[in-house]
Amino acid sequence: MPIQYYIYLSLALFSIGIVGVLVRRNAIIVFMCIELMLNAVNLLLLAFSKMHYNTALLTNKETTAGTEGQLFVFFIMVVAAAEVSVGLAIIVMMYRNIHSVDVNFLNRLKN
């Protein structure tokens, strides 16, 4: 499959994520959109890593090119997991305090 398809897909996912973060006010959905963006990046990393590997294979049978990309994906997944745990905790605390998960209530920065 040509690399373009992967790129288009991840671009779409990323844009959906951005728009979701910008327009939705529900903290959970915003959160999910952030995850979506992260996963769009992951997808892109994987696609390029595979492409890179395949190109390198043509000249060298023993190559390990492209593995760094997959390594990054793991990192991102770990960070995302940590983020989810902290973020969900914040959302839960927020819900306990103000009985809402609407991010517009979080406007303390203004003052």
Place this chain on the structure above:
Amino acid sequence: MIPLSLILLPFVAGILSFFVKSDNGSKQLALFFSIATLAVMLLGLCVFNQSAYHHFDVSWLVSLGSRFTIGLDGMGKMLCLLTAISFPIIIAATYNNKYKSTNNFYALLLLTQAGLMGVFVAMDGLLFYFFWELALIPVYFLCSQWGGEKRIAVTFKFFIYTFIGSLLMLVGLLFLYYKTPQHSFAIKDLYNLHLAASEQNFAFWLFFIAFAIKMPIFPFHTWQPDAYEQSPTAVTMVLSGIMVKMGIFAVLRWLIPIFPDAAAKYGQLIIILSIIGIVYASLIAIKQDDVKRLIAYSSIAHIGLMCAAIFTMNSIGLKGVMLQMFSHGVNVIGLWIIADAIEQQLGTRKFSELGGLAQKAPTLAILLVVLAFANIALPLTNAFIGEFLMFNGLFQYNVYFAAIAGVGIILAAVYTLNMVQKVLYGNTTTITENAVEISGNVKWMLAIITIMIIVFGVYPQPMIDLTKDTVQALIK
């Protein structure tokens, strides 16, 4: 050592004054230290007049290439003398005025004096800038804390105006700093800079706008009448008596020697601006209804003449400028003292509400008349000598300029005599009906000013000789 003590005495006294609890204590402290400063100044002029006593140099911000270099030359002596004489007079003449938190008021006033002295003795660019700001900041607080009704807005305007100027000057100063071969702020190195014409033209304006705002010359003057009107009178005296001289002083010390070519190039433009300012301010002064605003506009006209005379770069004219800086300082302080005495007693400064004071307070009347005639530069008053020399310089530069500026001396007679007439003559009004004679301290301070006016008007030679070295250096 003399210049150092001129700065340190008021500075230390200012710091001390913050901690004095009693009102009278801080007043006495301020008066004592200002007289002590005057004594040091006089000692420096008469007894310790060897050059060794007049220079002081220690290392200061070495990494920045700045040294704590201070010294007194002729012009510095003249202006330090003005500062040293003015402060005791100002403090004594307003001794009976009541201020809230008196100690802070006098502390800030003394800090201003320290800053002013520093400006006049600084021989290092960065040091000069430091003192320039040091003099400004206490004045800002004095105006905004103790001023009139509109003080906040007016002081803000004043501060922004002068601060913009200061920042431009700082930029210019840094520019010069990087131009010096060994990166230094020392005045000697700056004087020895030989800048290209384009560099001069650009840096000249950075400095000149700062100084023009301070003087102020047309059209940078609009902060002044408001600031004079709203400040407590003691501060107004400092502002108009001494602080505006900072602008002229700085032009003579920092602008013309460093940018001689640009000064010659833009000189005519600045002279024209100044002359417009003279006529403009004089005309506006004719229509003022407020003693303080009238004096403010009259002051703008006088400063305009000084600024014009500077850029003629004529040795007679420059002598006149130096002399006039002193004379104008003394005279205008006298006028403010009168304005303050009237306002403190009658609660108004409006001409329409005054009148007939000559019947009620003859001493005040006599002193005001003397000061008024000094203000219009009648011969045998100190202002005449300065104006005569300055006009002479202007005349040598351009006949028509002198003639147009001369209209200012006619208009000066019109507005000053207007003021005299409306305040002193005619019948008393309901407000002036119960006026009484001015108090003793005011009377004595005005008497001292009157004596200075006459003495320097009849025998100006010592003052002329005082600035000989500076003028020679400038002309060269």
Place this chain on the structure above:
Amino acid sequence: MNKLVYLVPLFPLIGFLINGLGRKSLSKSLIGIIGSAAILASFVVSVFLFIDVKAHGASVVTAFNFINIDTFKIGFAFQVDQLSSLFLLIITGIGFLIHVYSTAYMHEEKSEHFARYFAYLNLFVFSMLLLVLGANYVIMFIGWEGVGLCSYLLIGFWFKNNNYNYAAKKAFVMNRIGDLGFLLAVFWLIAKLGTVNYADVFAAANILSKFDVTAITLLLFVGAMGKSAQIPLYTWLPDAMAGPTPVSALIHAATMVTAGIYMIARSNVLYSMSEVTMNLVAIIGLATALLSATIAIKQNDIKKVLAYSTVSQLGYMFLGLGVGAYTGAVFHVMTHAFFKALLFLGAGSVIHAMHHEQDIRNMGGLKKKLPITHATFLLGCIAIAGIPPFSGFFSKDEILAAAYAHNPIYWGLGVAGAAMTAFYMFRLYATTFLGTFRGTHDQEHHLHESPKAMTIPLIILSILSVLGGLVGIPEILGGHHELHQYLSKVLISEKAHHIEHSTEYMLMAISVAIAALAVIFAIVHFSKKPELKDATGIAKAMENKWYIDELYDAVIVRPLEAVAVFLKNIIEKSGIDAFVNGVGKFVNYSSRQLRLVQSGQVGNCILIMVLSIVIFILLWFYDISIIRLVDKFF
């Protein structure tokens, strides 16, 4: 002997200081004595100086260096020569008589104001002495402005009355306009010659170009116009009548207005070098003489008539200067000082007797009640009318003869003016002293001759008015003109004029005959039925001084005030200040608008973040084409 010079101005200065500082403690009689004695002492010294100059010639003494810059030196120097010593005598002599007179005239004042009055008077004399004694133009200028100051103080002496204050201010400002001209002339001299000393200037005068000389003399003449009340700067002098009457006498006779004549006579070397200026001086002088004479004809205030007559006589003096008859002008200054002081003091005596009534329509028939005043006033009138052998005849005739030699038209107009002078003076005399009394009953009851302190100066002055002309009897009448000989060393540019003796006799006869006719006509006409009604038509214009004051008001004062209001309200407030405040307001406004961006909404923050990232990425991608675009535009 030289050092005596210092004493001349010193005495009045001391008198000023004593009376000024001790005004609250000194008694009235003491004040009067100090004030008068100071001038008397000066007069005595002046007499010595006069004798000394006559014997040994001129001298210059320098008190100290006034201004000394490199090569530019102005000394506080006094010059006593023939011209200045003559003026010293006039100033101190007549000044002394006026002081004595004032002790009685001002006696009703409170002692504080009495002292103030004498202090000002002494200061006035001091300034005038400085003016005359100065050995350079700067010292002259000091006195020049000093007399302006003193006239301001004295005209506004009764400061409760605002009209008087306006008159005082007007006098000072008009003088200042002239002073500016004087000052510019001084600068011109400094620029071209580097000195202001008379001796040096006159010695080097021939290196000046024609243009320079003309400019300098014209500018100096502007100064003289202001001080000596010539067209167009004469309107202050009649208004100066607001001051006490002896002050008017001092201003008109001994000090102040003669300064212009003195200055031009002093600078005769320069003036004679410029024909343009000389002609202008003569024309302005003649025009002033005629214009003010027409105004004087219709005035009803006793002092105003005299004031306009002074302006007119000053015009004659300038005519004399303009045609090169410097001696004649100085001679007329001297005789005019005698009879004008006499007339003013006489008028003062009348006003004193009439309890401050000045309108001659309410007088009449004062001859019997005030015999001494009447007799002396009559002598003064004859002298000013130019009837021989009174003093005015000789001096006026000398000027007219020189004018004839220069241009017969000048002479014709001059004689016309002289006829008017004779007419209005005797109109004044007849209306005041002849006929029947027209004042109130109360005034009539209180009519009295003035005290001795006032009448004795009148008598002395009347003697001088009668005999004063004898120092200048022209040759054709068998005299030697001693004044001419005495002054010839100073007035070296005096133009000798040659007229046939027969012509000169004829001119003299014509002018005397016309003046005499005018006198007779006036006496006959006005002693029986004085003008009491308000004038109409052209006479009304004359009574209102040809509306010159109104003209100045409309052409100069009002437009200037309008400009001032315009500058104050429009340019300053809505222009410059509004611009400055506008900058502040703009910053304020824009920051208020920008603040809305910082709403604190998380969404907004992120939106801006994203947008910025997008913009940065775009910039990064297209950096080269953006640079090209910028290059294209600039």
